[in-house]
Amino acid sequence: MNTTILDFTIIASSLIGCFISISLVTTSFYKSRANNYLSLSLFLLISLTFLGWYNSENEVLIFLNSIMLDFLVAVTLFTYFLIQIRHEYLKKGWYKWLYLPFFSSLIIETFLSLDANFNLFNFSFKEDSDVLIYYIKDNMSFAYNVFLIFWARYLIQWTNTISEDKRRWLLRFNLFIICIIISWLLSRIELHFLYSEYATNFLWIMLSFLSWWILYYGVFKLQIVVQKDEIHQYLVSKKTNKTEVKKKISKTTISKIINELYALMDDEELYKNPLLSRLDLATRLGTSEGYLSQIINQEINKSVIQFVNEYRIEAAKNLLHDPVFNKYSIEAIGMEAGFKSKSAFYNAFNTSLDMSPGAFRKLQKKS
Known part of the structure; x- marks a missing residue:
């Protein structure tokens, strides 16, 4: 047998x-x-x-x-x-x-x-x-x-x-x-x-x-x-993958650390690193993890992971909206935006927009 x-x-x-x-x-x-x-x-x-x-x-x-x-x-x-x-x-x-x-x-x-x-x-x-x-x-x-x-x-x-x-x-x-x-x-x-x-x-x-x-x-x-x-x-060749997060919310902030954080995200696109941690961000900004979490919560009313995922979701939305990237899989787009896995991408996207990345792509194609 x-x-x-x-x-x-x-x-x-x-x-x-x-x-x-x-x-x-x-x-x-x-x-x-x-x-x-x-x-x-x-x-x-x-x-x-x-x-x-x-x-x-x-x-x-x-x-x-x-x-x-x-x-x-x-x-x-x-x-x-x-x-x-x-x-x-x-x-x-x-x-x-x-x-x-x-x-x-x-x-x-x-x-x-x-x-x-x-x-x-x-x-x-x-x-x-x-x-x-x-x-x-x-x-x-x-x-x-x-x-x-x-x-x-x-x-x-x-x-x-x-x-x-x-x-x-x-x-x-x-x-x-x-x-x-x-x-x-x-x-x-x-x-x-x-x-x-x-x-x-x-x-x-x-x-x-x-x-x-x-x-x-x-x-x-x-x-x-x-x-x-x-x-x-x-994206590197076209240099078009800049998110709009900074334009939307940076005007309301007063902290030097927060503005430096926006600069790191916009200029170096740290959010694209799927292994990016709170410690990594705190180290780059020369502060402690606890203080970074506290100041992001006070000034932006978000957790560190919510703040980072906001950039990732915005980057993913730009890619899903652009017909140039229609031939690429949704998972590949999520990876490029900085998500570690398909499930993490889908969960964050659903939480933010109340729809899946696939549904968002189909909606963009119809509009």
Whole structure:
């Protein structure tokens, strides 16, 4: 029964993975150079899952399993991360040599396969040599994946060419791959010392789950981050994303701190930081959290979070009203306005305007 469930899970996830792979390279909305490599990586991982789980005696499948597609996965994933962070390594001449381990393995296995079928070479320790070669390549492929994935993680952490939202997503994806590698290591240890396959089965489940994970985070969530970045770049180029909050209420204030607070919001747009806290604002203004809350409450009759969200909602309203941004999702607009999550955006917007962002957008389109 458990084997049947696992079979079904792997087959279903493989089908989903194939669908995602095809969609990434054929759908114009998602098609990009980075997604081409993500599609290839996912297809290779599906192939490895299939070959490892079913352990077929078919000669073609045995050959595919022997050429170590693992080497190729390491490079395609590494390339995907490099493209996402727009790293200069892609232009280096040595970069192509990263494919050398895979092609070396392919050549070696081609010779061994020809020898097995046509007995080209005749030496007494042939079987032992085949096992030794496979053992060496298997360990090298594991080490190669570890090296490239952790190298990619280091480059993502230190790059300054992407937004923080995109960096967090890429690091999350990279961590998932690291978890798969750890499962891979545990399965190898278990197989050699405990002679059981619980960790191996867990590895197949992890690889199967990767398809679903990429469907949600790699296709849907990352696309929202990309949209948010596009919106931000457009606003920076046009410099039109100034809210009207200061014009509406700054005239009624007398405190120097409050006027400095408006200046920070209008000039530096601090409200767009989803992690902005009361302590951050107090530190920038050179005062305490308690005094800042007190003076905002006294002069504006709002809490700190209400004051910040007022700016965010005004920014979101401007974006939802502008037809230029109609092609972007509401969640991406909420992120650009500074909200940490979709639920926080919807709750604040509903509280302020007594309607959802979607309803507000539809109303603007009709007017």
